[in-house]
Amino acid sequence: MPEARITWRGKQLNRRTVAMLQAAEKLAGRQFRIVQGSYNKGGVAASAGTHDGGGAVDLDATGLTAAQRKAVVLAMRQVGFAAWLRTPAQGNWPYHVHAIAVGDKDLSRGAAHQVAEYRRCKNGLADRGRDDGPPGYYGMTWEIHLKHHPVTGPVAQPPPNTSISLGAMAYARAHDSMSGVWGADRAQVLAWAAHPKVAAIGRHEVRPPAGVPWRVHFQQMTRKIQRRFGLPVTGVFDAGTASVMRRYGYTIIA
Known part of the structure; x- marks a missing residue:
């Protein structure tokens, strides 16, 4: 695992x-x-x-x-x-x-x-x-x-990433290399989409296959998410796509 x-x-x-x-x-x-x-x-x-x-x-x-x-x-x-x-x-x-x-x-x-x-x-x-x-x-x-050196007492667990930046999503549509918080946001969207409770994409699709640019892959996966939830299929992570993630507890930021 x-x-x-x-x-x-x-x-x-x-x-x-x-x-x-x-x-x-x-x-x-x-x-x-x-x-x-x-x-x-x-x-x-x-x-x-x-x-x-x-x-x-x-x-x-x-x-x-x-x-x-x-x-x-x-x-x-x-x-x-x-x-x-x-x-x-x-x-x-x-x-x-x-x-x-x-x-x-x-x-x-x-x-x-x-x-x-x-x-x-x-x-x-x-x-x-x-x-x-x-x-x-x-x-x-x-x-x-x-x-x-066993850990004693409660261990502080870092909170999961529950905020997604629309700026990062727009950047992901046109760029391959993403690092830092924006890169993490792109990865989080795909991990969410591959979760069994969402099942918009397959687990093998959280990363692009060999030879496929990240920007192309992200657009393709966005279309799959939109089809899964009956949204207009544009390949653009728009307000409608963001609203779906809000229903799953995510915070959408600029």
């Missing part, structure tokens, strides 16, 4: 990754600012496909001291992330912590390769340099961490 996707702090992740981040924040004693989440295929070229699937996250480290950056990387590793501090000297990017959730079921091929490199004590970059982070956690996973 794939991981359960959600939108958390404006980024698309899955519940396992969010639970790991929450645990790491407690260890680090600070709230992280996420600059890139998961399921962001083609979103950032410098990521080389590592964020195409689940379990991948980048955290802002530009405003942190050297000691604070090290503490964040350590906390991430302690809960089961393959995590590194990325610096401007290594590539065309600002200071950030790049992390892959070891054992995530939705890892992209690039992310899985980085986990393998991490376990070989490498830096996860193309130069295959030595790992430059705090050692001692190369075999750690979230499940091992939980075994030794």
Whole structure:
């Protein structure tokens, strides 16, 4: 079974990754600012496909001291992330912590390769340099961490994404690459349409088949949604289509 996707702090992740981040924040004693989440295929070229699937996250480290950056990387590793501090000297990017959730079921091929490199004590970059982070956690996973540090008391569950932007829907009709909140909205609409209680599209149709652009696929799926609910079949996610989602508890925003 794939991981359960959600939108958390404006980024698309899955519940396992969010639970790991929450645990790491407690260890680090600070709230992280996420600059890139998961399921962001083609979103950032410098990521080389590592964020195409689940379990991948980048955290802002530009405003942190050297000691604070090290503490964040350590906390991430302690809960089961393959995590590194990325610096401007290594590539065309600002200071950030790049992390892959070891054992995530939705890892992209690039992310899985980085986990393998991490376990070989490498830096996860193309130069295959030595790992430059705090050692001692190369075999750690979230499940091992939980075994030794069980969660006590109620766990705050991140709320599901229940708002859909009409601006995102208009953008999806004409563009293939979508990231961040708008990309999550497009994914949420298709996930809703594929839900058994809606059954407007098949579960295999939440992503376009090989060779079909995202914008074309989204228009095709919008037409299926409109046919399912007896709406004018235009392929445009319009007010009528939005009203159907409102009946299912979604909030439609501009």
